Amino acid sequence: MRQITLSLSLGYLLLAVLAAGLLMTAPPYAGAAVRELPPDIGRLYNGGLYRQAAEALNAAIQREPRESSLHYWLGRCLYELRDYNRAISSLERAITLEPDRSDYHDWLGKSYGRKAEETNRFSAFSSISLAHKTHREFETAVRLDANNLEAQRDLIRYLLTAPGIVGGSEGAAQQRIHALAAVDSIEGTLAQAELFASRRKHDAADGEYRKILGMKPDRIGVYFEIAEYYRDRGDAARMSEAIEAGAPRAPSDHRLDYYRGIALILGNQATAEAERNLRRYLDTVPDNANVPSHSTVHEWLGRLYEREGQLDRAAQEFQAALILDPRNKEAGELLKALKRR
Numbered sequence: 161m162r163q164i165t166l167s168l169s170l171g172y173l174l175l176a177v178l179a180a181g182l183l184m185t186a187p188p189y190a191g192a193a194v195r196e197l198p199p200d201i202g203r204l205y206n207g208g209l210y211r212q213a214a215e216a217l218n219a220a221i222q223r224e225p226r227e228s229s230l231h232y233w234l235g236r237c238l239y240e241l242r243d244y245n246r247a248i249s250s251l252e253r254a255i256t257l258e259p260d261r262s263d264y265h266d267w268l269g270k271s272y273g274r275k276a277e278e279t280n281r282f283s284a285f286s287s288i289s290l291a292h293k294t295h296r297e298f299e300t301a302v303r304l305d306a307n308n309l310e311a312q313r314d315l316i317r318y319l320l321t322a323p324g325i326v327g328g329s330e331g332a333a334q335q336r337i338h339a340l341a342a343v344d345s346i347e348g349t350l351a352q353a354e355l356f357a358s359r360r361k362h363d364a365a366d367g368e369y370r371k372i373l374g375m376k377p378d379r380i381g382v383y384f385e386i387a388e389y390y391r392d393r394g395d396a397a398r399m400s401e402a403i404e405a406g407a408p409r410a411p412s413d414h415r416l417d418y419y420r421g422i423a424l425i426l427g428n429q430a431t432a433e434a435e436r437n438l439r440r441y442l443d444t445v446p447d448n449a450n451v452p453s454h455s456t457v458h459e460w461l462g463r464l465y466e467r468e469g470q471l472d473r474a475a476q477e478f479q480a481a482l483i484l485d486p487r488n489k490e491a492g493e494l495l496k497a498l499k500r501r
Contacts, residue, residue, distance in 0.1 A: 194263060195229035205233070208446025210240040228257035232264055235271065240448055244275040262305035266314060269297030270449075277487070291326040294318065302336075309347050312340045316351050320358050330355070346377050350385055357389060365389065373405055380410040387419050396427030417441040418452045425464050434464060447484070455485035462494060474498060 197205055197213075198220065204213035214237040221230045235250035251268040258264065276290035298318055301311035316336045322328030333355060341348025353368035369386045377383075383406025390399035400423045407416055421437030424430045438457050447454040462477030475498055481491035 194232060194261070195227070197233055201233075205237065206446070208240075208448060210237045210448075213237050214241065226257055228254045228261070228264070231257065232261075232267070235267060239267070239271055239274070242274070244271050244278065247271045248275060260304055262301045262308040262311055265297045265304065266301035266308060266311040269294045269301065269311075269314060272297060288326055291322060295322070295327045306339070306343055309340070309344055312336065312343070313347065313351060316340065317354070320355060330359075346372060346375060346379075346382060349375075350382065353389070362393070369402075373402065376405075378409055380406045380413055380415075382406070383409070384415060384419060387423070391419075391422055391426065394426060396423050396429075399423045399426060414441060414444045415451060417444070418457065421457075422460050425460055425467075428467075431464065431468065435461065453485060455481045455488045455491065457481075458484065459488060459491040459494070462491065466494070466498060471498060471501070 196202065198216075201213050201216045201220070204210075204216060214234055217230055217234040217237060221227070221234065224230060231250045231254035235247045235254060238244075238247035238250060248268065248271045251264060251271055254264050255261070255268065272290050272294040276287045276294060279286045279290060295315075295318055298311060298315040301308055302315050306312070316333050319327070319329055319333035319336060337348055337351045337355065340351055349368055349372050353365045353372070356362070356365035356368060369389060372382060372386065383402050386402040387399045387406075390396075390402060399419070403416065403419045403423060410416075417437040418441045421434045421441065424434035424437070438461055441452075442454055442457055445451055458477045458481035462474045462481065464474075465471075465477060466474035475495060478491045478495035478498065481488050482495065485491075
């Protein structure tokens, strides 16, 4: 029983780390740039055509087998396709060819984490081993470049959520937050707020988020992270405030449709506009790990239709959410509750 409980807890913690960490609120990594994808492959990747991009990358690797960036991008494509075994192999190959790249290690850590999430249902031992590898890769990414803010946040989230048996420690997380604040004060404050929120110290978390809004940061991702906190708290007014404070920084960012749509649903306002926003997001933003998932869009459309009494449409949206992401626990619970009505 202890083995099963530990295994499940590791799976849930790694899902929490990755769900929070992949929304790319940090500024783009400013280290030595990874070689860009060839334009034809880049168009496939940016269009969400990950399978075709992976095929093209495999062909490119046949021509340039020692080009580490090709293996890295192949790993990123396979990650999007949820083929985590092959993603790990590709990213490990990239690191073998170029071991000092912080971003390679960070994405390998993410891939180990997703693999651990899959494995936890079958083997606590394997989950523990993969969790240790996740921790090691995040630490390596930060050690190689403290300016990799995405890796810094990934490591802090891991330390906050992992059990002590695999390296979790609130004290260690707090030390990392102080170190991050010395590199980037806004990211440090966001991490401090996340620590408070994870410990249900919501007054303290709210104070940190209000402090950040007062700083008027230039990065729209910061505002989206704050909006997500208020979404999870069910506070539509504060969520909308964060969204609209950030909107002038990037008025053409299509993620605004996602967050505005959810805020309207939370606030029980402008049903038609909320639906249009979310449908437009589905039509304009390819599904990938760096943006809110299409699965969550369908989940929120299901919530909207259920509230309106359109139960068949709600069930269809919850099912669509689960087809896109079987790990969407909220959509699963909502669908079960709907079927019991």
